[in-house]
Amino acid sequence: MDYGIETRCLHLEGDDAENRYGAISFPIYQTATFAHRGVGESTGYDYTRLQNPTREQLEKIVASLEKGIDALAFSSGMAAIGAVMELFHPGDHLIIDSDLYGGSVRLFGSISEKNGISFTSVNCSQDDVGNYITEKTKAVYIETPTNPMMNVTDIQKLSELTKEKGILLIVDNTFLSPYLQNPLELGADIVVHSGTKYLGGHNDTIAGFVVTNNEKISERLRFIIKTTGAGLAPFDSWLIMRGIQTLPVRMDRAQDNAARMAEWLLKQKRVKKVIYPGLASHPGYEIMKKQCRGFGAMITFEVDDKEFALFLLRNVRLIRFAESLGGTETLLTYPVTQTHADVPDEELAKNGISDRTLRMSVGIEAVEDLIGDLERVFRLKEEENNG
Ligand SMILES: Cc1ncc(COP(=O)(O)O)c(C=O)c1O
Structure with missing residues (x-):
């Protein structure tokens, strides 16, 4: 066996x-x-x-x-x-x-x-x-x-x-x-x-x-x-x-965290789209259930304007703004200037990738701390807007 x-x-x-x-x-x-x-x-x-x-x-x-x-x-x-x-x-x-x-x-x-x-x-x-x-x-x-x-x-x-x-x-x-x-x-x-x-x-x-x-x-x-x-x-x-x-224990933990973060992101006014294949609304959800043993820990989301995307990248603390994924630490990536910098703009646009698109590789930290970090940045922006 x-x-x-x-x-x-x-x-x-x-x-x-x-x-x-x-x-x-x-x-x-x-x-x-x-x-x-x-x-x-x-x-x-x-x-x-x-x-x-x-x-x-x-x-x-x-x-x-x-x-x-x-x-x-x-x-x-x-x-x-x-x-x-x-x-x-x-x-x-x-x-x-x-x-x-x-x-x-x-x-x-x-x-x-x-x-x-x-x-x-x-x-x-x-x-x-x-x-x-x-x-x-x-x-x-x-x-x-x-x-x-x-x-x-x-x-x-x-x-x-x-x-x-x-x-x-x-x-x-x-x-x-x-x-x-x-x-x-x-x-x-x-x-x-x-x-x-x-x-x-x-x-x-x-x-x-x-x-x-x-x-x-x-x-x-x-x-x-x-x-x-x-x-x-x-x-x-x-x-x-x-x-x-430790791949299995890391992966189990990271994808539990990702599911929680996807749910949290869905509730944010300034987040316009959350793309996580573990959400039943994702077009690939049924295929994922058939061919995979889980949904992974990668989330892509879109915020309402470019300036807010840049603000998020500049102000996260626990979550780091860095290229790469799949590690124990949670990373936020900006595809247009990082992973996809060399892909022509028309190709990016065809795929729906814009300067409002962010990619998050969710790690294995306490999920409350990860959400807390994002909450703090969202609040900071709101306070700034309210003068
Ligand atoms: C899906 C995918 N394939 C391949 C690569 C290239 O791997 P490496 O950076 O180890 O050369 C990357 C890197 O980000 C990736 O995300």
């Missing part, structure tokens, strides 16, 4: 811990290279760019959490997505969701396109993706929920189409983590993660992952990671491994 996911965040089945002098914490193999007794007598490790025991242990854990046959740990989420793009060739065409992390949009538009890959941006949560597939299309790339507008796509339904057409489905699972959603089980071929977010979980390490259940893709990615040298360093691998140990 398989261990439950909470156990798999801590223990690998069949792991030979005795061989590590019984060390409970997995050792950090802080070495660049490995000695050989003679030609053809490798210990299994030759050079850390190719593989390192600490990175390998982390990769096994992430593969087990995402239910893939292989996971590769990269030096950042962008390095992971960049490696996936290396699977394609000049002339290939990809369909990408119209709402994606801005860094991914920048990579596709500035580097992948230069390498001869073309993209069509489609709202995969609403439009019929089949209408955009051509004989050159090799993959569909989505996030669900998307960053930052929290659009939800039915992964299983989309995977039926991609399988029928013989193309790949790639899902960025950063926003929910494998604790809440397993795209490979729903029919995706490749999962990517910014490991910097929920997997690491402490806003202290940059990392990324690619997970697959396809042997050919795994083999190709192994070649790419060793050739481009984008693998995660041993110490950072250890930090992410330690972060993963």
Whole structure:
């Protein structure tokens, strides 16, 4: 019988811990290279760019959490997505969701396109993706929920189409983590993660992952990671491994907090829109219930004017104004100047992202304190307006 996911965040089945002098914490193999007794007598490790025991242990854990046959740990989420793009060739065409992390949009538009890959941006949560597939299309790339507008796509339904057409489905699972959603089980071929977010979980390490259940893709990615040298360093691998140990408890707590904060935001006069997929009014709510084990801890909301959005960012204290998400600390992000700064204004407008849009990654603090911080800022503005 398989261990439950909470156990798999801590223990690998069949792991030979005795061989590590019984060390409970997995050792950090802080070495660049490995000695050989003679030609053809490798210990299994030759050079850390190719593989390192600490990175390998982390990769096994992430593969087990995402239910893939292989996971590769990269030096950042962008390095992971960049490696996936290396699977394609000049002339290939990809369909990408119209709402994606801005860094991914920048990579596709500035580097992948230069390498001869073309993209069509489609709202995969609403439009019929089949209408955009051509004989050159090799993959569909989505996030669900998307960053930052929290659009939800039915992964299983989309995977039926991609399988029928013989193309790949790639899902960025950063926003929910494998604790809440397993795209490979729903029919995706490749999962990517910014490991910097929920997997690491402490806003202290940059990392990324690619997970697959396809042997050919795994083999190709192994070649790419060793050739481009984008693998995660041993110490950072250890930090992410330690972060993963508490993923379930952090995630449970963060999403409870997020549900409370979404309800609170809904009641504020100056908040015009609250986008949280755990609200029954969210268009993706039923799909989330079907394909996820929770709703996550990301909330996007819109206030009534830009000046108030800037005021909030300037005046929060406990909540910090910073880029990133998925850590223990609650962060407020301003997509137009941060995560999506390089996305053209027309694209942002099409997706409903404006200078009044704020994104909040809810952490694990006492929720009363988080709400108290926002309450204080809302009150401060009201007092200022009343002279
Ligand atoms: C959904 C998503 N994917 C990928 C990335 C890129 O990850 P990294 O910052 O670790 O390179 C981010 C970063 O914010 C993200 O939000």
